[in-house]
Amino acid sequence: AQTVTQSQPEMSVQEAETVTLSCTYDTSESDYYLFWYKQPPSRQMILVIRQEAYKQQNATENRFSVNFQKAAKSFSLKISDSQLGDAAMYFCAYSGGSNYKLTFGKGTLLTVNP
Amino acid sequence: EAQVTQNPRYLITVTGKKLTVTCSQNMNHEYMSWYRQDPGLGLRQIYYSMNVEVTDKGDVPEGYKVSRKEKRNFPLILESPSPNQTSLYFCASRNWYEQYFGPGTRLTVT
Numbered sequence: 001a002q003t004v005t006q007s008q009p010e011m012s013v014q015e016a017e018t019v020t021l022s023c024t025y026d027t028s029e030s031d032y033y034l035f036w037y038k039q040p041p042s043r044q045m046i047l048v049i050r051q052e053a054y055k056q057q058n059a060t061e062n063r064f065s066v067n068f069q070k071a072a073k074s075f076s077l078k079i080s081d082s083q084l085g086d087a088a089m090y091f092c093a094y095s096g097g098s099n100y101k102l103t104f105g106k107g108t109l110l111t112v113n114p
Numbered sequence: 115e116a117q118v119t120q121n122p123r124y125l126i127t128v129t130g131k132k133l134t135v136t137c138s139q140n141m142n143h144e145y146m147s148w149y150r151q152d153p154g155l156g157l158r159q160i161y162y163s164m165n166v167e168v169t170d171k172g173d174v175p176e177g178y179k180v181s182r183k184e185k186r187n188f189p190l191i192l193e194s195p196s197p198n199q200t201s202l203y204f205c206a207s208r209n210w211y212e213q214y215f216g217p218g219t220r221l222t223v224t
Contacts, residue, residue, distance in 0.1 A: 009154075035213075043202060045215040091156060100145045100164075100208055101172065104156040 002027045004094050006105035013082045014113050020067075021077045021108050023092030029053075032096030034068065034075045039089040039107075048090070051075065079110075087112045116141050120205050120216035127195055128224055135190045135219050137205030145209075146188040150174065151202040151218075160203075163188055195223040 003026045013019035025034070036048040051059045051068050058066050063080045079086055092105040118139045127133055139146065147162035149172075159172030163182040177199055179191040188207075192199060200223050205216040 004156075043218045043220075045204065045218075047212065050212070095213075100210075100213075101147070101159055101162060102149075102157070102206075102213060104149075104158070106154060106156040 002029075002094050002096065002103045004092050004103050004105040006092055006108050008108045009106070010109045010111070012111040012113060013079070015082055015084060017082055018078060018080045019082055019110065021079075021090055021092075021110065023075045023077070023105055025073050025075065025092070025094045025103075027073070027094065027096055029096035032094060034066075035093040035095070035102070036064070036066070036075075036077045037091045037093060037104075038086075039091065040085075040087075045091075049077065053096075082112050084112050084114060086110060116214060118205055118207055118214050118216035120203075120219050122219060123217060124220045126222045126224065129196055130194050133192050133195060133221075135192075135203060135205075135221070137188045137190065137216060138186050139188075139205075139207040139214065140186065141207060141209070141214065142185065143207040143209055143214075144185070146182070146205065146207045147172065148178070148180065148188070148190050149204045149206065151204065157204065160190070195221075197223050199223050 005024045032053045034051045038046045049061045065078045067076045089107045091107045093102045121136045144165045148160040149157040151157045158174045161180040163169045203219045
């Protein structure tokens with residue numbers, strides 16, 4: 001069974017600094033997707049970034065980028081120029097196989113200090 | 115606007131009183147699912163549906179039922195809720211590329 005591990009229950013960063021959130025996963029699939037979701041206090045699940053496993057290039061969305069290491073099964077999220085609005089719970093998620101299921105990590109709570 | 119709606123958003127109920135949480139999507143997606151979110155556990159899949167009349171268990175199906183009579187609707191049914199089902203529930207639908215989440219339903223069972 002696929003598993004997703006986020007080893008950092010909590011992280012903090014100073015405003016305008018850079019922070020990296022870690023995620024590792026386990027799978028026997030060769031074709032899959034990886035996601036980072038943001039959950040602010042409103043509880044809405046917001047897609048931050050997506051990576052297709054067959055793409056070697058790391059995905060980037062404005063201040064958010066990933067470091068995808070397929071052989072190491074690692075998928076970290078880097079947030080540059082952190083803003084107060086980035087404070088949230090962040091979930092790493094995996095999707096592969098035929099049933100479209102998302103498997104989530106337990107989350108990392110990010111605090112941004114002014 | 116593409117969206118997934120859930121109702122109610124908040125619900126407080128008592129043990130054993132049957133309840134239904136509705137979910138509807140307007141994107142014509144075949145795949146829909148339900149998740150529950152608990153502190154320290156992330157989101158876990160309860161049930162999913164690949165199409166109308168096709169449903170299957172996820173990781174934590176005990177105590178829940180679902181039905182998929184129409185493509186757009188996927189209600190979650192708790193026949194006899196218990197306090198351990200107090201949680202935040204998300205409905206979701208997806209195509210091959212992206213998953214869309216509803217706003218969540220905060221359920222408290224006393």
